[in-house]
Amino acid sequence: MTDISLPHRGRRYALTAICLLAALLYGWSWWTWGWGNSYYSAAVKSMSASVTTFLFGSFDPAGVVTVDKPPMALWPQVVSTWIFGYHGWALLLPQIVEGVAAVFLLHRAVRRWAGEGAGLIAALVLAVTPVTVAINRDNNPDTLLVLLLVAAAYALTRALRAGITPRRATGWLVLAAFLIGCGFTTKMLAAWVCLPAFLLAYLFGTSAPWRRRIGDLAAAGGVLLVSSLWWVALVDLWPGDKPYIGGSTDGSALDLVLGYNGLGRIFGGGGPGGMPGGGGMPEIPGGFQPPGSSGGDTPMPRGGGGGGFGGSSGPFRMFNEVVGGQISWLLPLALLIVVAAVVFAVRARRRGAVIVPADRGGWLLWGGWLLVNAVIFSFASGIFHSYYTTMLAPAMAALVGAGTVWLARRPWGTVAAMGAVAVTAVWAWVLISRDTSWNGWLRYAVLAAAVAAIAFLFIARRGTRTGPAVAAAVLIPSLLAPATWSLAYAFGPPDGNGVNPAAGPRNTFGGGMPAAGGRDTTGGRTPGPRPGGRGPMGGGTELTAEQRRILDYAVAHSGGARIKLAINSSAMGTAAYIMNSDETVIGMGGFMGSDDAPTADQLDRWVKAGELRYVLSGSGPERMMGAAQSRTTWISRTCTAVPATEYGGTEQSGTSFGGAQTLYRCGT
Structure with a gap:
């Protein structure tokens, strides 16, 4: 030419x-800028723990589930x-x-x-x-x-x-x-x-x-x-032993290729019900839903069926x-x-x-x-x-x-x-x-x-x-x-939405989030990360004072347990605990909290072997999805709630998609 x-x-x-x-x-x-997408930022820290966590891309330092x-x-x-x-x-x-x-x-x-x-x-x-x-x-x-x-x-x-x-x-x-x-x-x-x-x-x-x-x-x-x-x-x-492959329905990488992270992105769905692990898409607290291509506040399709983060599918x-x-x-x-x-x-x-x-x-x-x-x-x-x-x-x-x-x-x-x-x-x-x-x-x-x-x-x-x-x-x-x-975008305030970054005046998951009154006051941008701040997916990059007290209490009272704290929450609600601690803290259920890792049986074995004593769990919508439901049921039947006064907290100890969380002591 x-x-x-x-x-x-x-x-x-x-x-x-x-x-x-x-x-x-x-x-x-x-x-x-802060930490970008805290889901991956937490995984980076966990991947430094061992050759196995590095090779597989483990989200947590114990190698329970991968990204x-x-x-x-x-x-x-x-x-x-x-x-x-x-x-x-x-x-x-x-x-x-x-x-x-x-x-x-x-x-x-x-x-x-x-x-x-x-x-x-x-x-x-x-x-x-x-x-x-x-x-x-x-x-x-x-x-x-x-x-x-x-x-x-x-x-x-x-x-x-x-x-x-x-x-x-x-x-x-x-x-x-x-x-x-x-x-x-x-x-x-x-x-x-x-x-x-x-x-x-x-x-x-x-x-x-x-x-x-x-x-x-x-x-x-x-x-x-x-x-x-x-x-x-x-x-x-x-x-x-290896981590469960996050996003899969059976823990295999091949299932991830063919399902949720592969053909599921094109044809819709992941596991049964549209999401990995068999769960559906939970509601976002506050009633916020990303708009569709028409600009109206259309509900997010269950299982991402319409690609709600990018508008409705079509020519x-x-x-x-x-x-x-x-x-x-x-x-x-x-x-x-x-x-x-x-x-x-x-x-x-x-x-x-x-x-x-x-x-x-x-x-x-x-x-x-x-x-x-x-x-x-x-x-x-x-x-x-x-x-x-x-x-x-x-x-x-x-x-x-x-x-x-x-x-x-x-x-x-x-x-x-x-x-x-x-x-x-x-x-x-x-x-x-x-x-x-x-x-x-x-x-x-x-x-x-x-x-x-x-x-x-x-x-x-x-x-x-x-x-x-x-x-x-x-x-x-x-x-x-x-x-x-x-x-x-480059010279403006840092984008606090590391999950779905976007330039311009987007009051959606594609950019800034609406302010409390529903009107965007940031010029279409999410303010930069702040201590304990939470994005639309329920995650933050730093621990609040109360979350720090929960973690410190669990670490101090876990004795020789290998896992100091297990958090029954989506990965975005767990990331800050991993990012801000050198102790072995794990999340449950992968990104959406619906993966079958760890199973209720695995939790039971850990507790009986003295490898786990404390679990932080809530009753938010994602706790009712697929495998998460069996874990939540096991926790409520097997473990005892720790009074908030023991660690200097309140009854509303933490959030997971907006739901209150409670610290539990498991075993004797």
Whole structure:
């Protein structure tokens, strides 16, 4: 593909500036953010306890239950805490590095396909996409997943380049498969969503004989299976004691792949009843429910059936009020570029024009990546969070980069560029107008920039040389709004919603939470973590004074018991106890509290063996789900409530989804 001209030194400086911008957006004041998603933050501490907890990704230091994802995304965070100590900023530092690395590698991949200018534009678009900025300032696994898939795309692009020897092409393809497999060990089937795009790109993006192509893909398939499933096989074939795999219905990693964390995300549900362990989705205290795409307070679907964290499923989910402001600013433009590329490819084929295989492979790779992910995310019936759409950002950025350069090098491109500016400006106006109380002025700034850009392009359409000026005219009004959202997020107050981070004025699980009176008073942002503060999932990052008294009492009176305190609560209600203690504290039931770990029989054995004496349990809604109900029944029948006066507390000792908790003494 042709490229817009840039001086060699200017290219280097431009890439450096973009990477520095990404580092600024992802890392500004990261040492003040707190702990991000406390579910993973607690697991990072627990994973430092032993080789087994590290390998399996245990949520608690005793190795009772794992997090509901494979552990690869947490391993760099664990290593960082080994080096710098257990601090929130140490957990988040690897995320910043991974985010910047993805920007850099996207440039290298797109540059080899569409030229230096396209690579720089793609890197810039990825760097300032709001959802990418939000997730890279958090410790969820999607940051590493995006990096691994962009690295795989770079390897595949190297395999497609003209003049490469067959052996080296095979090597690069196998490396791409290995990296996608690492993505599987990061977030399971989410990494495989891009596989059709990679497959088509190699099949039709190389001039190698068909026999060679099929053989290379077979070899890559073998590497993909091994690098994807080695952890699953290790877990399920492990001969000794091991943690229960959180999110599964039978404790196996394979069930997690095929159920709750795999096909369940697409088709809905997890275990029976829609959630792992057989429970349903509990109510959130206070009556709050995330809104659907219509903007009304629609109830959260049981079992995540409608993906309540990202609006209702359907063809327009990527553009709804929850997701649209995170990813869709340039999505209409990217889709139009894909359509234009298909039209021009068909016309070129009819004329008998020669299409460079590597160019075709690039369009198949990035276009397929965007379309497959967008379709699956749009129609997924399972649990869906708005930050999942960060997976669309690299492909969208690559297509916008290539498409912009393509227009900038053609005399008629200025006319198409005017249309592109108009489309993005109109859509930006719609997105911003959904909540004008948050930076509503921005829509007028975008409109003014778009009018100026269209006027410039109208004048420049008769010129013989366009290049960078046309590209700038398209990009400035197109990136003004998403860049502003990203800057506001990066330089605003720390986001207290580490479970589901999002930029912009979202009064939902996708961003800020409503204030007590129902009106958002934080500019659409949740205030930063505060001592004992609780998010919508019932969790906090620090212990209240009363929770500290409960923990200290249990530790002081447990004697030689291995487990000092067992908490019958969801993981988000347990995390603070693990994060703020060096003692062995465990949660029960995994993320939602509905996993069958530990069982009532296991609790009974621990108590009889003197390994456990104190349990903190409540009567909240999640205690009535599936396996949790049998644990709650066992506790109430077997253990004795400790009077609050013994540890200096009150009768309402703690909360779990808003329900009061009671400290129990078990055994003699």
